[in-house]
Structure formats: C-alpha cells, structure tokens
Amino acid sequence: MAHPLQELVHKGWVWQGHDAAEQLASDQLVDTGWPELNRRLGGGWLRGALHELxxxxxxxxELAFLMPVLSAQQKPCLWINPPAQPYWPGLHYQQLQQAPLWLQENDPKRALWAFEQALQSASLGVIVAWLPTVDASAVRRLQQAASRHQQLAFILTPWQQQQEARAYVNRLQLQWQQQQLQVAVVKRRAGWPLPPFPCPVTGHLPERRRRFA
Known part of the structure; x- marks a missing residue:
C-alpha cells in the first residue's frame, strides 16, 4: 500500500523543491557578485525580474551590496529617488564604470510611472528605485513590465515585520549587525525562505566607511 505522501507526490500535489538553477539557462541569470548569494538564489539574479531589498x-x-551587478553593466543605470545625490567620484572609486542617471520624484504615482517607463527602455541597464510603499497591484504591473522587456530591477523598501504577498521574484532583508551586513532571503524563486548569512560588502565601501564598519 502506497504511503499517503507518495500518493500526493504522484498526483503532483506536492512541490518538491527542484533546484531552480537546473531549470534556467545561464544567460537568464546575472551574477550577484556574492558566491553564497548566488547559491541561495539558484545561480544569481533572474533577468526580466523585479527584486525587493x-x-x-x-x-x-545596500549600495555596496548591489555594486557588483551595477559595475558590470555596459549600459547606464537609472536610480529613482535615491536617498542622497549620487557622488560620482566616490562611485567611480567603488569601480562603477559610468555615472548613473538619477531621478527625484516626490509624487509616488509619478515615480511608479517613471519606473514602469524605464523598464520598457532597451537603452538602460539595471534600474534601482527607493520607494517607501508599493502596493501589490503596482508590484505586479512592474514585474510584468520587467519580464516583458527582460529588464533587471530592484526596489528598496523599508523593513517589513509581516510579509504581505507581492509579485517580487526575490525578497531579501538587509541588516547591519556585528560589523557586517546580514542578508536574509524572505522569498526566492522555487525555494523556501533562508536564514541570514553574512555578506562581505566591506570591500565595496568607501575607505572612510571601512574604518568604522
């Protein structure tokens, strides 16, 4: 007599957690710059996807965390509502190849509209937006645009204790603890959430920041 769990697996009613990296071609994934994060995300950042930090x-x-993927871009990147004006000499010191384009828009609706338009542009590299609130319908619309135009995009949002459902491909929580950045995977493509791990971003921090890290 078959075990009840085996019957459910046979019917296809149980997700078996297959390794996502085996299901995707290498050109669909972008190296995060952090080997441990690559492993946890099944190979890297997925192209045509919206990722939440x-x-x-x-x-x-958080910017040092993204610096490897930003510095690898051949096209200019767009930053929407960064918390401070980008300082090009400092970014160049961190090996960013070209100054980012940046946009400040205080109206949330206009900021989302600009984000969606940017996702449709083939002339842009990675798009990063700092947004305090993004509702589920807006995330779904942005994810659809990213997928349709094969753009790689990130939204930085405030820390959330309770995770409401959103259409992000990956959702990560970043926290500075014990003089290092801790990265927890709250949601990932075809996998369970994972506990925090230390990410060695110190090498991408400006020298003056390293002394106090």
Missing part, C-alpha cells in the same frame, strides 16, 4: 534604514551597505 528591505532595509531597516538607508546607508547600511
């Missing part, structure tokens, strides 16, 4: 507060290493 939750931060407790700004300037805790």
């Amino acid at each position: 939750q931060v407790q507060h700004n300037f805790q290493g």
Whole structure:
C-alpha cells in the first residue's frame, strides 16, 4: 500500500523543491557578485525580474551590496529617488564604470510611472528605485513590465515585520549587525525562505566607511 505522501507526490500535489538553477539557462541569470548569494538564489539574479531589498534604514551597505551587478553593466543605470545625490567620484572609486542617471520624484504615482517607463527602455541597464510603499497591484504591473522587456530591477523598501504577498521574484532583508551586513532571503524563486548569512560588502565601501564598519 502506497504511503499517503507518495500518493500526493504522484498526483503532483506536492512541490518538491527542484533546484531552480537546473531549470534556467545561464544567460537568464546575472551574477550577484556574492558566491553564497548566488547559491541561495539558484545561480544569481533572474533577468526580466523585479527584486525587493528591505532595509531597516538607508546607508547600511545596500549600495555596496548591489555594486557588483551595477559595475558590470555596459549600459547606464537609472536610480529613482535615491536617498542622497549620487557622488560620482566616490562611485567611480567603488569601480562603477559610468555615472548613473538619477531621478527625484516626490509624487509616488509619478515615480511608479517613471519606473514602469524605464523598464520598457532597451537603452538602460539595471534600474534601482527607493520607494517607501508599493502596493501589490503596482508590484505586479512592474514585474510584468520587467519580464516583458527582460529588464533587471530592484526596489528598496523599508523593513517589513509581516510579509504581505507581492509579485517580487526575490525578497531579501538587509541588516547591519556585528560589523557586517546580514542578508536574509524572505522569498526566492522555487525555494523556501533562508536564514541570514553574512555578506562581505566591506570591500565595496568607501575607505572612510571601512574604518568604522
């Protein structure tokens, strides 16, 4: 007599957690720059996808965390509502190849509209937006645009204790603890959430920041 769980698996009613990296071609994934994160995300950042980074507060290493993928872009990147004006000499010191385009828009609806338009542009590299609130319908619309135009995009949002359903492909929480950045995977493509792990972003911080990290 078959075990009840085996019967459910046979019917296809149980998700078996297959390795996502085996289901995707290598050109669909972008190296995060962090080997441990690549492993946890099934190979890297997925192209044509919207990824959420939750931060407790700004300037805790989130830009250094994204620097490997930003510095690898051949096209200009767009930053929407960064918390401070981008300082090109400092970014160039961190090996960013070209100055980012940036847009400040205080109206949330206009900021989302600009984000959606940017996702449709083939002339842009990675798009990063700092947005305090994004509802489920807006995330779904942005994800559809990213998928349709094969854009790689990130939204930085405040830390959320209770996770409401959103259409992000990956959702990560960043927290600076014990003099290092801790990265928790709250949601990932075809996998369970994962506990925090230390990410060695110190090498991408400006020298003056490293002394206090």
